[in-house]
Amino acid sequence: MIAFLLTVALLATAGANNLEKKWKIDVELKVEKLMTVVGKQQEKISQCESKIKILEKEIAQKYFLNYRSNSKSHKRTTRTKAENHENKELQHRSKRFLTGQGLSPIAFYAYISHSFTHVGDNQAHVYDTVVTNLGNGYSKHTGAFTVPRAGVYGFSWTVYVAGSHIPGDADTSLGEITSHLLQNGQVKGILHADTETGGEDETSTGFVVLIVNAGDVIITRASGLHQDSYYSNEYGRWTFSGFQIA
Numbered sequence: 001m002i003a004f005l006l007t008v009a010l011l012a013t014a015g016a017n018n019l020e021k022k023w024k025i026d027v028e029l030k031v032e033k034l035m036t037v038v039g040k041q042q043e044k045i046s047q048c049e050s051k052i053k054i055l056e057k058e059i060a061q062k063y064f065l066n067y068r069s070n071s072k073s074h075k076r077t078t079r080t081k082a083e084n085h086e087n088k089e090l091q092h093r094s095k096r097f098l099t100g101q102g103l104s105p106i107a108f109y110a111y112i113s114h115s116f117t118h119v120g121d122n123q124a125h126v127y128d129t130v131v132t133n134l135g136n137g138y139s140k141h142t143g144a145f146t147v148p149r150a151g152v153y154g155f156s157w158t159v160y161v162a163g164s165h166i167p168g169d170a171d172t173s174l175g176e177i178t179s180h181l182l183q184n185g186q187v188k189g190i191l192h193a194d195t196e197t198g199g200e201d202e203t204s205t206g207f208v209v210l211i212v213n214a215g216d217v218i219i220t221r222a223s224g225l226h227q228d229s230y231y232s233n234e235y236g237r238w239t240f241s242g243f244q245i246a
Contacts, residue, residue, distance in 0.1 A: 106135035106148055107243035112232040117166050119177065119228055124221040125157075127240045138240075145242055147216040155242040156207045157181060157220045161193045162229040163200040174198065175229035181220050183210055192225075203236055209245065218242065 110127035119125075126143035135148040147153070161175030174195040181189035191206035212218070220240055232238045 103149075104135065105244070106137060106153075107241075108133045108135070108138035108145060109239070109241040110138055110140060111240070112238040115162070115166050115231045115233055117228040117230065119222045119226050119230070121224045121226075122221055124219045125179070125238065125240065127238065132241075138242075143219055143240070145218040145240075147212045147214055147218070149244065150213045151211075151244050152209065152246040153212055153218075153242055153244050154207065154209050155181060155189070155218060156205060156239070157189075157191070157241070158203060158205040158237070158239045159191065159193050160203045160231045160236040160238055161195050161201065161227075162231045163195040163198055163202070164229070166229045166231075174200075174227065175202070175231075176225070176227040177230070178223040178225040179204075179206070179220055180223055181206060181208055181218065183212065183218055184216055190223075201231060201236070 108130070109132040110130045112125070112127050113129045124143045126140070127138075128140050130138060130140050137148045138145045145155075157179065159177055159179050161177055163174055165174070174197075176194040178190065178192045180187045188210055189206045189208040191204045193202040193204035195202050210218075230238070
């Protein structure tokens with residue numbers, strides 16, 4: 001009886017051990033399968049993360065390109081609007097000026113009344129005889145035209161150099177000069193006249209069209225290149241004139 005019970009106990013223990021081993025094997029197989037599944041999932045996650053990074057980069061590039069394109073478009077639009085506004089304003093001024101609607105004319109004309117010598121470097125030309133001065137912008141004391149009203153203006157000036165020596169001229173050379181027209185100290189126009197032989201007088205005239213603001217100062221003056229013998233008489237005069245176009 002005891003032997004039988006021992007046999008049964010041994011068989012039960014062996015069966016339990018076998019069941020435990022089988023359970024462990026099943027568990028290990030399931031864990032291995034799970035690890036395989038997890039590994040595949042991690043691989044897919046890594047692939048998705050790489051695709052997300054690529055998409056983020058593409059989106060960022062497209063956003064930057066769109067932003068830059070929109071920014072340039074906005075600048076072009078702003079610049080175009082400003083240019084259109086300026087053109088319309090100039091057209092409006094031209095219409096008012098040509099039809100005389102609401103604007104008084106601005107124009108001046110003056111000349112130097114006598115022949116002269118001894119022009120200094122960068123010396124302003126002073127036209128002492130005023131014929132026309134609508135708007136009172138020109139000063140015969142300084143030779144400067146101060147713009148009364150902003151707009152588009154035309155300016156003209158003429159020089160006359162002598163092919164002989166003016167009384168008081170100590171220079172042995174005959175007349176020659178380079179003359180500048182300046183707006184607020186900036187050169188906007190240049191002319192030159194020169195006599196090479198006796199009795200050969202020369203004149204030169206310059207003309208410029210400028211956009212100016214109220215208060216701008218326009219003058220003509222000598223450059224550093226000049227030989228001091230100048231006519232301004234009944235045969236030809238030094239003149240300075242200007243008028244508002246629009």
